[in-house]
Amino acid sequence: MPNALPWALSQTQFAVEVVATIAFALSGVIEGARKRLDAVGICVVAGLAAFGGGTVRDILLDRRPLFWVQHAGWVWVLLALCVGAMLVMRAKHLDPTARAMQWPDALGLGLFTAVGTQIAIDAQMPAIIAVILGMVTAVFGGVLRDIVCNEIPRAFSDHRPYAICSFAGGWVLVLAHAAGLSQWGALLAAAGTATALRVAAVLLDWRLPAWQ
Amino acid sequence: MPNALPWALSQTQFAVEVVATIAFALSGVIEGARKRLDAVGICVVAGLAAFGGGTVRDILLDRRPLFWVQHAGWVWVLLALCVGAMLVMRAKHLDPTARAMQWPDALGLGLFTAVGTQIAIDAQMPAIIAVILGMVTAVFGGVLRDIVCNEIPRAFSDHRPYAICSFAGGWVLVLAHAAGLSQWGALLAAAGTATALRVAAVLLDWRLPAWQ
Amino acid sequence: MPNALPWALSQTQFAVEVVATIAFALSGVIEGARKRLDAVGICVVAGLAAFGGGTVRDILLDRRPLFWVQHAGWVWVLLALCVGAMLVMRAKHLDPTARAMQWPDALGLGLFTAVGTQIAIDAQMPAIIAVILGMVTAVFGGVLRDIVCNEIPRAFSDHRPYAICSFAGGWVLVLAHAAGLSQWGALLAAAGTATALRVAAVLLDWRLPAWQ
Numbered sequence: 146m147p148n149a150l151p152w153a154l155s156q157t158q159f160a161v162e163v164v165a166t167i168a169f170a171l172s173g174v175i176e177g178a179r180k181r182l183d184a185v186g187i188c189v190v191a192g193l194a195a196f197g198g199g200t201v202r203d204i205l206l207d208r209r210p211l212f213w214v215q216h217a218g219w220v221w222v223l224l225a226l227c228v229g230a231m232l233v234m235r236a237k238h239l240d241p242t243a244r245a246m247q248w249p250d251a252l253g254l255g256l257f258t259a260v261g262t263q264i265a266i267d268a269q270m271p272a273i274i275a276v277i278l279g280m281v282t283a284v285f286g287g288v289l290r291d292i293v294c295n296e297i298p299r300a301f302s303d304h305r306p307y308a309i310c311s312f313a314g315g316w317v318l319v320l321a322h323a324a325g326l327s328q329w330g331a332l333l334a335a336a337g338t339a340t341a342l343r344v345a346a347v348l349l350d351w352r353l354p355a356w357q
Numbered sequence: 358m359p360n361a362l363p364w365a366l367s368q369t370q371f372a373v374e375v376v377a378t379i380a381f382a383l384s385g386v387i388e389g390a391r392k393r394l395d396a397v398g399i400c401v402v403a404g405l406a407a408f409g410g411g412t413v414r415d416i417l418l419d420r421r422p423l424f425w426v427q428h429a430g431w432v433w434v435l436l437a438l439c440v441g442a443m444l445v446m447r448a449k450h451l452d453p454t455a456r457a458m459q460w461p462d463a464l465g466l467g468l469f470t471a472v473g474t475q476i477a478i479d480a481q482m483p484a485i486i487a488v489i490l491g492m493v494t495a496v497f498g499g500v501l502r503d504i505v506c507n508e509i510p511r512a513f514s515d516h517r518p519y520a521i522c523s524f525a526g527g528w529v530l531v532l533a534h535a536a537g538l539s540q541w542g543a544l545l546a547a548a549g550t551a552t553a554l555r556v557a558a559v560l561l562d563w564r565l566p567a568w569q
Numbered sequence: 570m571p572n573a574l575p576w577a578l579s580q581t582q583f584a585v586e587v588v589a590t591i592a593f594a595l596s597g598v599i600e601g602a603r604k605r606l607d608a609v610g611i612c613v614v615a616g617l618a619a620f621g622g623g624t625v626r627d628i629l630l631d632r633r634p635l636f637w638v639q640h641a642g643w644v645w646v647l648l649a650l651c652v653g654a655m656l657v658m659r660a661k662h663l664d665p666t667a668r669a670m671q672w673p674d675a676l677g678l679g680l681f682t683a684v685g686t687q688i689a690i691d692a693q694m695p696a697i698i699a700v701i702l703g704m705v706t707a708v709f710g711g712v713l714r715d716i717v718c719n720e721i722p723r724a725f726s727d728h729r730p731y732a733i734c735s736f737a738g739g740w741v742l743v744l745a746h747a748a749g750l751s752q753w754g755a756l757l758a759a760a761g762t763a764t765a766l767r768v769a770a771v772l773l774d775w776r777l778p779a780w781q
Contacts, residue, residue, distance in 0.1 A: 183517075205635065297610075301609060397732045397777065
């Protein structure tokens with residue numbers, strides 16, 4: 146069974162990707178519900194949160210087809226998820242959900258960072274640009290979500306490390322490639338770094354330096 | 358006179374398209390004036406409302422030239438319209454204008470939906486993506502208008518069916534093509550469905566289901 | 570020394586471009602600090618203010634690579650600038666900086682207008698579209714900065730001539746080309762017109778006509 150390990154890894158990646166996309170979509174559902182959007186608005190905001198970062202990256206790279214265009218099935222998954230989440234939320238309270246979401250969100254941050262940076266490297270971008278595009282992939286879904294909800298994006302204003310964990314993870318990918326690690330090893334190291342930093346930031350209540 | 362019908366239809370479509378674009382632009386003028394934008398800001402917001410949806414669709418599809426680049430004459434029409442509207446508004450009250458605009462806006466919703474969905478089908482998009490891009494065409498001009506005016510987009514927050522009428526119209530176009538209707542029949546059915554649903558929603562005061 | 574004049578002009582253009590980009594980036598730093606963004610948010614908002622206008626223009630024109638992708642060194646300059654500005658701002662008061670920035674900002678307005686309009690003309694755009702894309706280059710960085718900071722864009726709402734100075738400068742470029750001026754003469758005339766109009770607007774306290 147020479148292919149058992151890649152198969153297991155690919156299944157693992159797929160599972161993590163599903164969890165991450167769902168976490169990002171749910172962040173949109175919760176934010177939309179907080180802002181009293183209607184059912185359509187919540188689906189749009191959930192879609193922006195889940196697919197917006199990768200879409201902005203692909204537009205900046207001039208890369209087509211877009212992920213959600215190529216895998217149109219995901220749009221159905223997103224719609225089903227939103228309807229399900231709205232039905233659940235009619236019965237239950239929101240706040241526990243919001244807190245519980247920090248963990249899948251941290252997973253998503255790491256995975257989207259690794260995938261986004263890798264795609265930019267494959268498109269021959271210089272290192273700093275690849276790292277920034279990985280950060281765009283991981284962070285700009287939430288930024289678009291917050292802009293549509295008429296908030297200053299939380300990633301830029303809550304003084305907790307978020308985008309910077311993605312930034313660090315992107316550099317780990319670049320350095321891992323330079324050090325000759327395998328594709329999989331590099332992706333795992335990058336995603337692991339970004340996710341671990343974010344988990345540590347939440348658990349240990351790290352703050353970014355402030356002024357004034 | 359074998360070409361009389363297509364000619365009449367094409368003239369009709371052109372007239373409706375003019376009315377719809379003007380209605381969308383006027384919605385930008387009114388929203389901009391409410392927010393006390395200056396004359397330049399009002400022209401920009403009117404341009405976003407009129408051309409923003411189609412521009413976002415074309416960027417997502419990587420389709421060039423953009424409509425307003427190809428038909429640069431429309432930009433002059435838009436500028437003249439804004440100056441005219443601002444002169445009229447200095448004399449009169451806004452609210453009657455805003456209410457009267459619901460009808461051309463409903464026409465625009467239907468037409469932009471039909472045209473946008475058709476363009477996405479022509480670009481080989483799967484059905485759900487074509488329907489979403491038709492909705493983007495019809496709705497995202499208003500979304501950009503509201504974002505620049507620092508409001509939560511009305512289409513997502515006023516709990517009245519708007520984007521969902523476009524969504525339904527888009528599916529009518531897809532089904533009409535599958536059922537073998539002519540291009541014109543399919544476009545008319547789609548635009549008619551979206552517009553009729555929106556008119557009914559306004560007249561009958563339909564509400565989207567809410568939670569909490 | 571037949572190349573001395575072009576060399577001097579090219580050095581001058583480079584120096585002005587550096588000053589203009591820095592002025593736009595600083596406007597992002599100051600706006601971000603006012604909104605109490607964290608260090609990461611301030612860097613992102615500074616980057617949007619400096620590179621956002623040109624990026625939107627290039628996306629509308631479907632032009633790649635983007636400026637900051639091709640000249641990745643500028644991203645490092647921007648990061649260094651943001652860190653430096655934040656360190657300085659911890660010690661000093663903000664308001665004088667904001668007022669002093671009006672002059673480099675006016676320079677940037679003129680230069681970005683001239684360069685952006687020229688790029689659109691080179692891409693075979695009709696005159697009105699080229700002028701609009703020049704205005705997008707000069708103004709939309711600040712528009713994105715203000716949207717992310719959850720403000721109505723100042724360029725559209727403060728009733729002082731800003732975008733319209735860029736609009737006038739763009740037409741000067743178009744007319745200068747039509748009149749057969751050299752490339753350099755046309756660019757200087759356009760940038761000079763936009764900058765001079767903006768400086769006059771600030772010094773003489775010009776206002777755009779208002780209604781209501």
